[in-house]
Amino acid sequence: MRVFGLSHRMQVVAVLFAVVVVFCVWAKIDFAVTGLNGNYLAEENLGAYWFWMWDVGVIVTGFVLALSYYAGASDTERNEVYAVGIFLTVIVLLLGQFEDFLYFVLNGVPFPSGDWTWMPLYGVLGTWTTGMHFVTLFCSFVAVAVLWYFIFEVYEP
Amino acid sequence: MFGLSHRMQVLATIGLIVVFFAFLARLDFVLVARECFDGVYYHLGIIDVNAQWFWMWFVGYPVFGLVFSFTYYAGALDTERNLVYALGIFATVILFAVGQLEDFFWTIVNPEVSAIGLFDDWSVWGWSAENNFCYMLCGGWNNFLHYVWLACFVAVVAAMWCLIFREYD
Numbered sequence: 001m002r003v004f005g006l007s008h009r010m011q012v013v014a015v016l017f018a019v020v021v022v023f024c025v026w027a028k029i030d031f032a033v034t035g036l037n038g039n040y041l042a043e044e045n046l047g048a049y050w051f052w053m054w055d056v057g058v059i060v061t062g063f064v065l066a067l068s069y070y071a072g073a074s075d076t077e078r079n080e081v082y083a084v085g086i087f088l089t090v091i092v093l094l095l096g097q098f099e100d101f102l103y104f105v106l107n108g109v110p111f112p113s114g115d116w117t118w119m120p121l122y123g124v125l126g127t128w129t130t131g132m133h134f135v136t137l138f139c140s141f142v143a144v145a146v147l148w149y150f151i152f153e154v155y156e157p
Numbered sequence: 158m159f160g161l162s163h164r165m166q167v168l169a170t171i172g173l174i175v176v177f178f179a180f181l182a183r184l185d186f187v188l189v190a191r192e193c194f195d196g197v198y199y200h201l202g203i204i205d206v207n208a209q210w211f212w213m214w215f216v217g218y219p220v221f222g223l224v225f226s227f228t229y230y231a232g233a234l235d236t237e238r239n240l241v242y243a244l245g246i247f248a249t250v251i252l253f254a255v256g257q258l259e260d261f262f263w264t265i266v267n268p269e270v271s272a273i274g275l276f277d278d279w280s281v282w283g284w285s286a287e288n289n290f291c292y293m294l295c296g297g298w299n300n301f302l303h304y305v306w307l308a309c310f311v312a313v314v315a316a317m318w319c320l321i322f323r324e325y326d
Binding site for chain 1: 168183212215228230239
């Protein structure tokens with residue numbers, strides 16, 4: 001019997017939801033670190049925190065998840081693609097700023113009415129607002145959905 | 158993968174989990190400490206340490222363990238062996254967490270700490286008095302106790318996987 005009687009496709013979808021849970025935990029950690037009474041880490045710590053949490057941490061977590069999947073799977077092209085898909089899902093959700101969305105939603109913090117001045121994209125574009133954030137997030141959701149739609153179409157029709 | 162046997166693939170996963178703990182140690186350092194000219198400066202009052210401990214360690218470890226083990230099982234064939242392997246991966250994460258592997262890596266992967274030899278003596282781990290159940294249980298906690306504690310849990314993990322491999326692989 002498979003987990004909860006799920007098909008293989010549904011088990012992979014359940015893994016994707018587990019990835020969402022990981023992002024939720026990150027959002028809670030992020031709030032504990034940066035959201036306490038307006039007290040923020042020192043500049044050099046904040047830079048290091050961003051680097052280790054979001055640049056290194058997400059990649060390491062994505063690798064662990066992909067390898068965990070592939071370690072148990074039979075050695076087929078399908079499972080290789082699934083493992084890569086899991087890794088890409090983590091990366092795309094990161095780039096889509098999914099954690100930022102959860103930060104505000106899960107911690108009861110209102111979305112900023114002005115620019116998100118702390119965001120790297122604000123430095124690049126000169127502006128970054130909640131509306132732009134939602135558009136980016138929506139695009140990342142679409143990208144993940146399209147990715148898995150095609151993967152399932154090819155390998156699990 | 159890379160021509161590895163299934164057993165070696167599982168060991169590679171466990172190896173990556175160890176790397177994950179090393180990453181957590183680095184992350185932990187940048188959150189609670191920073192290097193200053195004569196050592197390491199701690200600023201525990203800046204962040205909500207209790208909330209950070211709760212979400213990072215008490216919630217984070219079980220969640221990460223569950224996600225890793227479930228991800229393994231989702232890709233595996235539906236056999237008793239793979240179910241045991243998935244449980245083994247979860248147990249490995251929890252045992253490493255309880256065994257304080259992250260604290261061990263804290264002194265290893267952070268050159269700011271190892272450079273000044275902060276943990277060279279048998280200093281009491283006074284900061285863990287409120288959150289570390291070992292400290293509360295023993296009334297104190299130092300490097301020696303930490304190493305013994307960690308060695309026991311590493312031995313348990315090794316023994317567990319030896320038994321699993323002998324039974325199923």
